[in-house]
Structure formats: structure tokens, C-alpha cells
Amino acid sequence: MNAAKKWPERALILSRVLPRAFSTTATNASAPSPTFPLKHVTRSNFDSTLVELRSHVRAADFVAIDMEMTGVTSAPWRESFEFDRFDIRYLKVKDSAEKFAVLQFGVCPFHWDSLKKSFIAHPHNFFVFPRQDIPLDGSSYEFLCQTTSMDFLAKYQFDFNACIYEGISYLSRRQEDEARRQLKSRNEVRLTNSSYDLRQTVDVPLVRVSDILFTERMKKRLSEWHDNLLQNRSGGYHDQGVSIDINQQFQTVFFKMRPALSLNGFTSHQLSLIRMVTRKHFEDLAYVRFNSESSSQELVVYTDSENDKHRLMEEVKNEHQGSAEMKINAAVGFRHVIDLLSSENKLIVGHNCILDIAHIHNKFLGPLASTAEEFVACVNKYFPYIIDTKILLNAEHTLRQRMRKKSTSLSSAFSVLCPEIAGGSKSPSQPCVQVEVHVDDMRSSNWNSGAKHEAGYDAFMTGCVFAQACSHIGIDFQLHSPSENLGQNEKLQKHMNLLYLSWINGDIIDLRTGNSTAEFLGSNMIRKWFPKISFENIVLIWGFPSKLKGSVIKECICKTLGSFSVTKVYHLDQTAVFVQFSKAELVSEFLILKETLEQSNDAISVLHPLSKLLEGGNTHAASYETYKDICASPVSKVFFADQAEAVGIKWKTELLASNINKSHLENAPDTAEVVDKSKTKKAEDVVNDSSTENLPCDKILDSFLKVTKSVRTTNV
Numbered sequence: 001m002n003a004a005k006k007w008p009e010r011a012l013i014l015s016r017v018l019p020r021a022f023s024t025t026a027t028n029a030s031a032p033s034p035t036f037p038l039k040h041v042t043r044s045n046f047d048s049t050l051v052e053l054r055s056h057v058r059a060a061d062f063v064a065i066d067m068e069m070t071g072v073t074s075a076p077w078r079e080s081f082e083f084d085r086f087d088i089r090y091l092k093v094k095d096s097a098e099k100f101a102v103l104q105f106g107v108c109p110f111h112w113d114s115l116k117k118s119f120i121a122h123p124h125n126f127f128v129f130p131r132q133d134i135p136l137d138g139s140s141y142e143f144l145c146q147t148t149s150m151d152f153l154a155k156y157q158f159d160f161n162a163c164i165y166e167g168i169s170y171l172s173r174r175q176e177d178e179a180r181r182q183l184k185s186r187n188e189v190r191l192t193n194s195s196y197d198l199r200q201t202v203d204v205p206l207v208r209v210s211d212i213l214f215t216e217r218m219k220k221r222l223s224e225w226h227d228n229l230l231q232n233r234s235g236g237y238h239d240q241g242v243s244i245d246i247n248q249q250f251q252t253v254f255f256k257m258r259p260a261l262s263l264n265g266f267t268s269h270q271l272s273l274i275r276m277v278t279r280k281h282f283e284d285l286a287y288v289r290f291n292s293e294s295s296s297q298e299l300v301v302y303t304d305s306e307n308d309k310h311r312l313m314e315e316v317k318n319e320h321q322g323s324a325e326m327k328i329n330a331a332v333g334f335r336h337v338i339d340l341l342s343s344e345n346k347l348i349v350g351h352n353c354i355l356d357i358a359h360i361h362n363k364f365l366g367p368l369a370s371t372a373e374e375f376v377a378c379v380n381k382y383f384p385y386i387i388d389t390k391i392l393l394n395a396e397h398t399l400r401q402r403m404r405k406k407s408t409s410l411s412s413a414f415s416v417l418c419p420e421i422a423g424g425s426k427s428p429s430q431p432c433v434q435v436e437v438h439v440d441d442m443r444s445s446n447w448n449s450g451a452k453h454e455a456g457y458d459a460f461m462t463g464c465v466f467a468q469a470c471s472h473i474g475i476d477f478q479l480h481s482p483s484e485n486l487g488q489n490e491k492l493q494k495h496m497n498l499l500y501l502s503w504i505n506g507d508i509i510d511l512r513t514g515n516s517t518a519e520f521l522g523s524n525m526i527r528k529w530f531p532k533i534s535f536e537n538i539v540l541i542w543g544f545p546s547k548l549k550g551s552v553i554k555e556c557i558c559k560t561l562g563s564f565s566v567t568k569v570y571h572l573d574q575t576a577v578f579v580q581f582s583k584a585e586l587v588s589e590f591l592i593l594k595e596t597l598e599q600s601n602d603a604i605s606v607l608h609p610l611s612k613l614l615e616g617g618n619t620h621a622a623s624y625e626t627y628k629d630i631c632a633s634p635v636s637k638v639f640f641a642d643q644a645e646a647v648g649i650k651w652k653t654e655l656l657a658s659n660i661n662k663s664h665l666e667n668a669p670d671t672a673e674v675v676d677k678s679k680t681k682k683a684e685d686v687v688n689d690s691s692t693e694n695l696p697c698d699k700i701l702d703s704f705l706k707v708t709k710s711v712r713t714t715n716v
Helices: 002-028 043-059 086-099 147-155 160-166 173-193 209-231 268-281 306-332 335-343 354-365 372-382 389-395 397-403 410-417 419-423 455-472 490-495 550-561 585-598 603-607 624-632 640-647 683-687 697-713
Strands: 039-041 062-069 102-113 118-121 124-127 250-255 258-263 285-291 296-302 347-350 386-388 435-439 442-444 498-502 507-510 538-542 566-573 576-581 620-623
Touching: 039 043, 043 102, 043 124, 043 335, 062 354, 062 455, 086 354, 086 372, 086 498, 086 507, 086 624, 102 160, 102 335, 102 455, 118 455, 124 160, 124 455, 173 306, 173 354, 209 250, 209 258, 209 268, 209 296, 250 296, 268 285, 268 296, 285 306, 335 354, 347 455, 354 372, 354 498, 372 507, 386 389, 386 490, 386 498, 389 397, 389 410, 389 455, 389 490, 389 498, 397 410, 397 455, 410 419, 410 455, 435 455, 538 585, 538 624, 538 640, 550 566, 550 576, 550 585, 576 585, 576 640, 585 620, 620 624, 624 640
Parallel strands: 039 124, 062 347, 118 435, 347 386
Antiparallel strands: 062 102, 102 118, 102 124, 250 258, 258 296, 285 296, 435 442, 498 507, 538 576, 538 620, 566 576
8 A cells, every 4th residue: 555655756756867867868969858858746846846946937038837627617508609798708717717626737937048049948747636734614625527628638648646645735815814814713712721811711610520539630640740840849850851650641741941741641621620720729830732743732831930831821822823824834835836926927828828817816816706807807916917829829910821720729839830849859941949948957958749738848838839929920039138028028018918718709808907809809810700699689598398409499489480580599508599589679579479378378379389499388588698697606507407497597488677568468369368387288288178179270370460469569
């Protein structure tokens, strides 16, 4: 078992030793290094690495980041859709950051070396795990794992053992504040419990004979020990040595240069009684609870005077606070890296990194805000300079030409813009910004391709792509001053603090304002694939029979409201669809008609074209705003219909307040009869219904037209 636990540590040691063994040949020989030099960081080497990282970040021109997570979407309907509005896209990003964990965090500072005319990169691969090192609210951390994401990580040899056993834990700023608040509260309680002041400690009531006998025995034992100390005082405390009683419950020790009696093997109730005896009967003895790293110790300490007793209690209090402060600082863990990046105000570079930034906020700063505007205000406060390389690649004409219409994924951009670095070989045909990697004592500019989808290497790739992109848009690093903040470079300002909220249709969020700015960038070429959506024209329908396809739903509605009334039906999942109407007024028209038919129990409701959609009595319909309310819920059910129910939606049809005419039900056909909404008459019930046996076909059609006309006139 010990070997199994230690193997990740051995592997990490080997990962440090082997690169050093190859360092000489990698630098002096033409053959590439067998592995990409990457510094793996776990709990065992985190403190020393943090010291080194501070100097690298302070000297850096920019810092590239990347993450590996346990998942992306908590349910299929939380994927990013064409019909998602800007604010809903943020809610989906928020849900992902809240539900899933970060397992690996890549940090790679890049510093321009003017003498070597190349960038010096320091790639770090931090294993992170949300371990609860100190108790907060008593509950353990929980997170979701998406099978596709975990399988993806396993495919690229992700070391789950190193992550779980050796991953660095962390506290957010909010959690740290709560931990310090609890520490202050506990210290006040401890001080009260350790106090000798009668006014601050309540006596334990002696209601049982056993308690009375125990206190008398303790009083006698403490008195004997106390008297023995005084009798031998002239010989010095050191003559007492260490004495142990038969049961090993009392042991004479020295505490803070004072003789003390260590108490062992007593229950908490018995210790309370001993504390009371000490306080009431021995003015020169002090009861102290002392916490060490592994355990707590209960002591009765001899003091020379009242002042000495005060000094002792103050020393104990300060030591408790110091020890707890150290525990909290250690528990902050990986957030020290985030604090470092924030405090240095360096340019942060990521690739398609909105989710990365949301994770940073949620894991290391505090809970995510409910709106995009509040979110960006906080992000911009801590990280004033952020560049998304995917924005850069799509917005700059020069870079779009260089990419030759290829994918702007990180691996594709790296291979196109950085062929020398990606291949580990020199290519005189296409000059690029040179990059040298430094890890510990090793320096290398020639290596085999690293492990893609390992956060440290992906951060390195992101930084290399950014460096090449800067060169292509006219930034000459040889003219770059070390004192210049690259985040303030004029050529980068139009791309600064802009992130893709959704790559699918080019929605971009401005971290300075929280607004969408897609129209001002080259991403308009993405937008033209998706025509502008009028969200007031959309109805959300869920809970319909699972056999219905989008084409059938469209046909049902078009037969009722006109051939061109519905422009598109889009499935969220098998239980819900968006229906986009050609006109906004058709939304309320449809909702009122649905409500009317569900309240009818005659032949008309069964023969109506919408009966297929309403079959089963579980079909719900609402405007687009209800979709936002459902997405904002922290609950995540797999199917949208279950999610709506879990959120607490009980009504069947949400009518638009501005278009509801109270008289529309009064204008319904005389044959309409209000019944329970959960009941919908089936076709076979109508065939067997004696009330419809003598009803002529043309009367049924007249009644149908009357229903339709009644509904439409309510909106005139």
C-alpha cells in the first residue's frame, strides 16, 4: 500500500531528474530533447516553486494560462445554442464554472531577452484539487465530472493519481475571510475556556456522586503535585525531571519554561471538572489547552504570580492565533498564484478563455455574479489586461490570411504560426519569434512536441501563438522596453479585454463594460452565418409527446396560424424546443390559443391541429424570458422538462401580460367548457361521445373557425 501511495511522488521526481540528464545534450546537440521541458508542481514542491514563480512573473512581459477541467456542460440543454441570448450565454458559462472542478492549471510567464533576441518561457503545470484542508461550513466540496471530458483527459495520459493525492488545494478570497472570522470566534471561546477569571467561566454543576468524588480526587492530586513543587522550589524546577503516574494520566513536563502537569486519557467532561477545580482552588495554577499540528494537549501550568499567569495566557493566545494563521495561509494554497498574477498587473493571455476566467473568479475570488455586468466589473478589477488569442486570430486581417481559413483552435494556430517551435526543428523559409524554455537549471530551444491538453504545455502554446501574432500585426519586440507594459501597447488596445462569450455565433463580451461588441470586430464574418434573432418572436415549448419531431410541431402551428407563421423550430433536447415566429404578435396569439384549447373539452379541441402538440396534457409554453429564469437556476437536470419542473414551474401556459384580454375566454365558442387543465380529451373519446353523434361536419368547422377568430380578435 505504501508503494502505491508513493508512486506518483517517484514519478514526479523522475520527471525532474530526466530532463536535467538531457539538458546538456539538448542545448549543445542538434537532436531535439526527448521530452518537452515542463515543470510539474504538486503539494510537495509548491512552496519552493512559488518563490521562483514570483521572480519569473515580475520579470515577465506577459503570462499565458490554460486549464484542464472535469467537464464543460452539466446538461445537454446547457450547451451554447444559436437561439441563446447574450445574457443567457453568460448564465451557461456561470453554471459550468460553478459545477465543475479545475484539475490542472498551466502558468507560463514569457520574458523578452534583448541579448538573445528571443522570449524566455517558464512553463509550469500545477496539479490542483479542491481538498478541504480546514473546516469551514462542515460540508465537503462537491463537483461534477462529465464522462466525455474525463475520457478526453485519460486519452492524453492525464495523471489522476498525482492530481488527487498530490494536487494543491485552495481557498477563495471569500472562503479565506470566512476562515479568519471563524478563527477569531474560536480564539475567543478558547480564551474563555482557558481563563481563570470566575466571571468568565461557568461552573460545571456537580449533580452526580461520581462527579463529586472525581473533583475531590483531582483536587487532592493537584494539591500533592503543587505542594511537591513548592517544597522543592529551592532546588530548581529542573530537579523535578519527568514523572509519570501509574495510569499515565498525569505527567510532569515543562511548558513555556514553567513546570506543568500534562493530562492524558480524560473525557471532555472530566477535563471540564479539572479546569473548574484548578480555577477555584489554585490561584497560581492555570489550565491551558495547547494545540499542536497533530493533536491538542491539556495542561495545568504553575505560574509565579498573577502577572506571570497573564503573560502565560497571552503567550498561549498568540501561539494559537499564529498556528491557525499558518494553517489558513497554507490552505490558501494555489490561490497564492492567482494573487501573484493579479498583484503584478501583468498581461494575461488565454485562448478562447472566457470559461477559464469564470473558473478563476469562482474558485479563487468568490461566487460568480448573477449578471455579466457585475462579473466583468470584478474581473477587470483584479485583471485589467486580458487578451484572447482566438479574438486576435479572427479580428486581424493579416492573421486571418496567415491562417488560410484553417481552424483557429489552439493546436491549429500553434502549428501554423509556430512551425519551428511546434516541430522542434529550424525552418529558414518562415522566420518567427524565437522562444527558449527554462525549467529549473535546464535551458532548451530544441525539443519534441509536448503533451497537448496538458495545461502547462497548452499555456506555453498559447503564449507562443500570441508572440507570433504580435509580430505579424507589427509589434517589434526588439524595440520593446523592459519597463513597458505590453498590456498598454497601442496595437493591442482594440483587442484588449474582449472575450468570446460564445464562439458559435461570435458573441463577444467587453470586460470593461459587460456589453456585447461583436459588431465592431472581424467576428462579423461569423455573425453573417447566423441571421439576427428577434427574441420577442420566440416561444419555448416543453413537455410535449417525445415522438414529435420539429417538423411535425411546425406543421401543427402553421396549420393554425398560417403557412409562414413559423420560421424555425430548434430542439434544446428531446423534451423542449424553441419556436421562432415570423411576427412578435403571433407569440401571444399562440399562447392564448393554447390556453383556450386546454380549457376546452369538446370535439373542437380534439380535432384542432394543435391537438398533437397538446396530447398527454403535459405540454408547457412560455415566452423567452422564462428560458432565462430556468437557466439561472443552480439546479441541473439532464432533461429540460425535468429542469423546468425542478425550478418550480406549475403553470401550463405563460400568457404575456401586455396582450392578455380578460374577455378572450368569454368570447370562446359556446361548446367550450372549462375543465381541469391536466385533462385533454383524446380522439377516441370524441368518437364515442354521444353529445357529438348528431353534430354536422360543417358545424364543427364553423366552431373551429369561431375559436380561431375569437383568439385573433383579442390581439387587435
